[in-house]
Structures are given as structure tokens and as C-alpha cells.
Amino acid sequence: MHTETHTGLESPKGIWWKPAHKSEKVWVGIAFAWCMVLFAMMPLWHWKGGQNPSGIRRRVEPAAFFARTQEFIQQYQVDTDRGMPIVAPPPGSDIYLTGMSFQWTPILKLQKGAEYILHLSALDVNHGFSLYPINVNFQVIPGYDYGLRITPNASGDFRIICNEFCGIGHHTMVGRVIVEDAPATGTPGTGGTP
């Protein structure tokens, strides 16, 4: 075919840098504007929104993080469930959760409406923090401390599913988070000065 009009299988003849029809230009413009909206939502949510994956991030030796978690357990342990310590830290404190094949340590007991800094890390391989049933998900990587400010907005008995493949026992890796309505006075646990 030697016509100007051609399919994508034929070489365009001569110069192909030609003006496009208005409808095409308008669509490119609209698509571009929409991409800008897609972009703008992210900074906007950092500024106005309540859910951001920013956190306080730093590198940490996996063993050191685990040691810090155990120290945290000793400080605030109130009970055990199936051999796993239940820890009730005071509102506002730094709290530590270690993922390892195939468990989450410890069980956290938190208060509704209070803010905590939740430190996530792993002892061995990658794990996935997935809070059931509200569906909040973070990657947990050995060697990195992910410190997220969290504020539970409802009381209840929650689970932590591991949603990153971590070995053949991956599907048995479930942790627990308990959120209680804030007591009238005082804080549970033995600590108090974080």
C-alpha cells in the first residue's frame, strides 16, 4: 500500500511527525491531568490523611531487635496465652513485635484511642504483617526496624496473619493483638515510665 493512511505493519512514508486530531490531543491532555491527580493524592494524604506508611525507619541487627523485644516483654508482661507472653504497654510507648518462622512475639494488649509506636522487624527471613480483620499490611524485613505510629480505633481481639511466604510453615504463623476500651484511670501492666 502506498497511501498516506497505513496500518502499524507498514513503514510510514516520509515525515511522520504530524499534528494530531483535536480529539486525540484532548484525550492526551485529560489523561495527563488525571495522572497529576493520581500524583497529588499522595502528598495530600501525607498532609491531611490518617494512614501513611512513613514511620521511623532504621537499620538494626536482627539479634539486637529480638533482644529489645524480650526486654520489652519482661517490662510489661501481664499474662500468657498458649505459652506466648501477653504484654500491656502504657499508651504512648514504643512497642516491639518480632516476626520469626513461624510466630509473632509477643501478644500485644493495647488501648483503644491511644497512640503507640509499633516497631516491626524479623529475626530470620521476610515476613508479612497483616492485621486481621481490618486488613492493614506491612512488609517485615530482617535488619530493618519499621516504627509506625498506630492508634487503634476500635476494641476487639485481632490477629496478625503472616502474608509473606517465609517457608513451608508460613500458614501457621498467626499472632494476636488485643485492644481494650480505655480504663477510667491508670494503666495496665507493671511499667509506667517508658
Next chain:
Amino acid sequence: MTAPAATFRTCPVTTRRIHDQAESLVKINAVVSVVALLIGAIAAVLIVLTRWQAVHLLSATWFYRLLGVHGMSMLIFFIVFFEMAVLYFASTALINARLVAPKLAWFSFLLMLGGAVLVEAMMWGGKADVLFTSYVPLRASPAYYLGIILFAVGALIVTGIFFANLVVAKREKRYEGSLPLVVYGAVTAAIITVITLLHGAAIYIPTFLWSLGLMHVDPQVYRMVWWGLGHSSQQINVAAMVAIWYMLGGLTIGAVVLNEKISRSAFVLYVLFISMASAHHLLVDPGMGPAWKVVNTSYFMYMAVLASMIHGFTVPAGMELGMRLRGYTNGMFDWLRRAPWHDPGFSSLVLSVVVFGFVGGITGVTIGTEQINIIVHNTLRVPGHFHATVVSGTAMAFMGATYYLIPLVFQKRVAFWRMAQWQPYIFAGGMFIFTLSMTFAGSFGVPRRHWDITFSQAPFDVPFSPVVDLVLAVVAVGGLLAATGAFMFVAIAVASVFFGKPLGEITKGTAMVGVPQGITHPPVHAADVDARNAALHAPGRGIMGPAPGTIVLVFVFLAAFILYFFVNWKILSFVWKIG
């Protein structure tokens, strides 16, 4: 001329000159690709029947093992071997050129094949239960990483041969003017392949050494560089798919290029803005800060999104215009009604565009948003998304192209022709159900890559809503339907290539069983096509211009996109405050 000892034939349909060596390489790569598809589809059936909790077929070990086999066989071996066939085809047959280094080409094929066999052997033998992402410090046997390296080196050589073919074709004046748009698209895919394989070398060589105990690999750095490979390779798939969209449009209904400048610029955007798109796999990772995440998802990725939105307009608009130029000018959608829906090349094309755009594109951009990813990461929404892109989009397009490659390259009739006419609908329909239901299940927080969401062996119960059981059953039904479509395709391809009837004489205008309509009734344009085109572009037709039907369609698309995007922000706003 300078083509020593090369034998050519002239294609009776397209009158293009075809080099026998190039043709053999197209064939062998396509055949191996289909074998990989078969392995991947068998694994798919077994894993989908395991995730259906009521059936729960495989043991945990075999579920994870076959999930690895499925990911690797499909995403890497099926897709990449097919892409190698596309590269050979685009750089030789489409522009009447020859294959410059046949010996090297065969050598690279053997490298890829050897690598693939080694990887499969390791996975099936239980020496690489790490899934296809193999995040360190999960450890596979060193031979597994070595197999991937061999495969990648082979692919890199093929890419080099592709560029050499183009250079020699230009020098030997095999084509006039610029490269056809389809070949241009293949060039962008090849450039992205080089970028991708460099990331691949940067991650798999250290990981291989690590597996031998020779060096340390940081798990977060691994994830970043690995996704430089993993995501860029998806961009190869997109570029190759779009090139095939333009090709199938031209072959089936005489789709024209609306504007070369716009389509080519969109391809360039793919090349320019893809390198750090790995960021959207790391949105809820601890290693990177918000600025890095926002810049790399938005600035880099959204320009690639823009490119896809442009192709999402120009491809259907070119099809509409092609039909209108051939006389189907009534109303808004007559061109669509009167299209050859029983030509599997055409139906594959349309289904690929629609499911890729409406399901894959919309979900992908939404879940790749920094904050929205909090309610998505590693749930079933993720495989729900990418089975709508690389499977319903790329794999569907590749299947459609195969219905034309069988007569044009293999010179055989398409076997089981009635089945072939149904196949695209069954595959895409199954995938449509599968992807939407997986996305739905994922929004309840159902994890991906998980053997047992009843958590029967876990210390604490996790009582998912009974709705989830029902949805997972729907996932299984959709998945089995799609797998049926895949098996039909494999049967058709194998029967045509190895046992098919020779193509024989084609009489233009006479339908033939086993030959797509675009070949028996080539959609040629009339001699006065330029005048017709000018009339359709006349200012008097107003802003809707030459393709009014497409404009309606793209605005339906945009409305769905906007709705889905903001609904997700709304859902996010209900969860705990996190920062």
C-alpha cells in the same frame, strides 16, 4: 546481495520475504513457550484447587512448590520464550530482513533452554522452595540461581541479535523510511529488556555468590533490585502486548495508525519512565522513605500510565477508523458490531484490550498508590491485579497472535477451528471472573501465597467471613475456566504445528476452515483511502472526529477508573490511624 547462504521464501499472503533460519527460530521459541504454558497451566489447576478451601487438594509443601513452578513457568518461561519469537519475527519477517547470526541465535536458544530446564529441575526436586521472587535470606540451591543466569544471558544475546538485524536491514535497505509502528514497539520492548536484564545480572549474580557463601546480600536491597528486574519485565510485556495490539488490529480489520507521533511518543514514555517502577512493590517496606516512594511511583510510573492510557485510546480508535475507512460508517458502534468476532485473532485482541484496561489497569494504578497499598500489600488483590494484566492482557494477545503465526509462519491451518473460535472467550471470560473474585477476596484481607486460610494448624483461630469461602469457590470456577481455555490453546497450537493440515492455496474472498478471516479476506483499504481519511478528519465532524465510538468508550473507562480510585481512598480512611 550480502546475505550469504540464506534461503528465503516469499509469504503468499503478505508478500514479505522470509528467511528460513529466522523462521526456524520463531518456531522453536514459540513451541518451547507453549510447553512452558502447559506446565504452568497444570500447576495452576492444582494450586487453584488447593486455594479453594472446600477442596484443598495439595499438601502444604506441594502447594508452595507448585506455586513457584507456576510463577516461573508462566511469567518467565512462557512469556519470555514467546517474546524471543516476537523479536525474531519483528526484526526479520516484518521488514523483509534476514537473521544476521543464526549460529549465535541457536546458541542463545540452547542457553535459555538449558537454564530453564535446570530451574525447573531444581523446583520440582524441592531444591528451590522459595517462590519465583526468592527473597533472600530464603535460600535455594545455587544451581537454581545459575539456571536463571544462563537463561537471562541467552535472552540478552537474543536482544543483541534483534538490534543487529535491524541495523543490517537498514543497511541493506530492506524497508523504506521509518520502521513500521509494530516493529518500533518491539524495539522499545527490546530496549526495556536490556535494562531489565542488567537489573537481573545485578541481583542474581550476587545472590548466586551468596548461595555459595561467598558474600552477603541485604534483604531490602535485594527486594529493590529484584523488582527492578521483576517490574521492568512487566513493562516488556506491556510494550510487546501493545505492539501486538497494533499488529492484530492491522491484520484483522485493517486498523490504521491514527497518528504516528502520538503512538511512538507513548512507546518512548515506556522506556523513559520505567526504571524505578520497582518502587510500587516496596510501598510498605521499611527501607525507603515517603519522598522516595512518592517520587518513584508518581513521576516515574504515572508517565508510563499515561502512555498506556494513550495506547488505550489510539488502539481502539485506529481500529474504529480502519473499519470506517472500509465502509462501516453507520452510527457510533456499527464498526464494532460488524467486526469479525469469530476470528480468534480479533476477539483475542478486543478481550485483551478490555480486560487489561478495565481490570488490570484500573486496579494496578490504584493499588500502586503509596497509602492505598496499606490495604492491599500481599493480599489476593495483588494476583487478582496481575492476572488481569500479564495474563488477560499479554498472554491473551500472544494467543491471538499465534492464530496468525500458525498460517503465516508455520504455514499450517489452525486445528480444531471451532474450538479456536471459542477459546479466547473462554480464557478471557474465566480470567475476568477469576481476577475480579480474587480482588474481592483480597479486600477482606485474604493473603496471597497461602496454603490454608482456615488456619487449622495455627495457634490462634482466624475466622474469615463465610462470604470469603464463597468468593474463593468463585475464584476456583473462574480459574478452572481460564485453565480450560489455556489447555484448549495448547491443544490447538500443538495439533496445528505438529499434525496440522498444510495451509494450501488461499483464494482471496473464500472462507477456509482453519484460516483466520484476516488472511482469507485481507482488510485492504481502497485506493482512495487517503481521501476518505481526510473526510473523516474534516473539521465539520467536530471534536468527536474520526473515532466517535472510541471517545465514548474511553470516557466510560475514565469514569470507572475515577470511581474505583476514590472508593479505595474512602476504604483506607476507615482503618486505624497509622503514620
